[in-house]
Amino acid sequence: QSVLTQPPSVSGAPGQRVTISCTGSSSNIGAGYDVHWYQQVPGTAPKLLIYENTNRPSGVPDRFSGSKSGTSASLAITGLQAEDEADYYCQSYDTSLSGSRIFGGGTKLTVL
Amino acid sequence: QMQLQESGPGLVKPSETLSLSCSVSGGSISSTTSYWGWIRQPPGKGLEWIASIYYSGTTHTYYNPSFKSRVTMSVDSSKNQFSLKLNSVTAADTAVYYCARSTGKYWGGNWFDPWGQGTLVTGSS
Numbered sequence: 001q002s003v004l005t006q007p008p009s010v011s012g013a014p015g016q017r018v019t020i021s022c023t024g025s026s027s028n029i030g031a032g033y034d035v036h037w038y039q040q041v042p043g044t045a046p047k048l049l050i051y052e053n054t055n056r057p058s059g060v061p062d063r064f065s066g067s068k069s070g071t072s073a074s075l076a077i078t079g080l081q082a083e084d085e086a087d088y089y090c091q092s093y094d095t096s097l098s099g100s101r102i103f104g105g106g107t108k109l110t111v112l
Numbered sequence: 113q114m115q116l117q118e119s120g121p122g123l124v125k126p127s128e129t130l131s132l133s134c135s136v137s138g139g140s141i142s143s144t145t146s147y148w149g150w151i152r153q154p155p156g157k158g159l160e161w162i163a164s165i166y167y168s169g170t171t172h173t174y175y176n177p178s179f180k181s182r183v184t185m186s187v188d189s190s191k192n193q194f195s196l197k198l199n200s201v202t203a204a205d206t207a208v209y210y211c212a213r214s215t216g217k218y219w220g221g222n223w224f225d226p227w228g229q230g231t232l233v234t235g236s237s
Contacts (some may be wrong), residue, residue: 002158006180013205034216036223039155045210046159053215057225064201089159098174099159101149101222 003028003097004090004104011110014082018105019066020075022090028102030071033093037075040087049088050060050075077109087092114138120181124205125237128196133188134180134228141192144168147214148194148224150185152207153230160207164192164214174219175203203234208232 005023008058012018022035029035035053038046048057053073059085063084073092077084090104121133134148141148149164162179166172167187175183184197198205208230216222 034221034223038224043228045230046224047227048223051223051225053223057198091159091223095220097177099165101163101224103151103159106158 002105003094003102004039004092006088006090006104006107008105008106009110011112012077013112014080015080016080017076017078018080018109020088020090020109022073022075022092022104024071024073024092024094026071027096028071028094029073031095035066035073036091037064037069038091040088040089041057041085042087045090049066052069080111080112087108114213114226116213116226118209118211118228118231120209120231120233123188123234123236124201126202128199128201130205130209131195132209132211132231132233133193133195136192136194137204140215141187141189141194142168142185145215147174147219148185148187149212149214149224150196151209151210151212151224151227152205154204154207162198162209163196169195170174172198198231203235205235206233 034105037050039049040046164174165185172221210230212224212227220235
């Protein structure tokens with residue numbers, strides 16, 4: 001059971017918009033710690049997608065955006081493309097776990 | 113562009129010690145803005161942070177409490193490498209092990225980038 005909760009799966013048709021939620025608590029996201037997002041295509045290493053809640057590394061399309069409010073964060077993907085089909089993970093920090101980096105359980109995005 | 117590459121045995125017998133190294137190229141292991149970490153992913157499951165180390169004039173190690181009694185990280189600055197040792201391995205330690213750099217404005221806000229390609233380690237006799 002992950003400390004950060006994500007939906008196991010989401011889906012959308014090409015061109016549509018999908019969002020992936022990441023729900024934490026007062027000891028992590030709610031305490032003000034930043035949330036970061038990773039994309040993992042099956043068989044490959046995770047790739048940084050969003051850092052510090054809303055920032056995109058260079059090379060990441062602006063179709064990807066992040067937000068954070070209270071004890072939750074969200075990743076939004078607009079203009080869905082077939083290449084977006086992957087697993088997505090959120091990551092933060094938890095003060096109740098002796099300085100642990102924590103990951104969400106991951107969300108499988110299927111492009112219909 | 114920074115790159116990381118894991119190396120080590122792909123098979124570890126139960127009760128023995130898993131030892132992995134991560135070679136860093138395109139950047140210094142002694143960077144003041146970098147932490148170096150290990151993350152693992154059991155087959156078909158999610159990501160789990162194991163440990164991180166900071167090596168720049170002083171050394172600080174950070175361990176996931178779930179592993180704390182079994183894990184050790186260290187740095188070999190002459191080789192620009194860092195390593196992981198996980199003892200008392202069981203089948204439950206079977207996973208792809210990734211090394212990664214983490215950075216950010218503060219320790220609690222760090223993110224992981226870049227990642228190594230990962231190496232599968234199987235705990236089995």
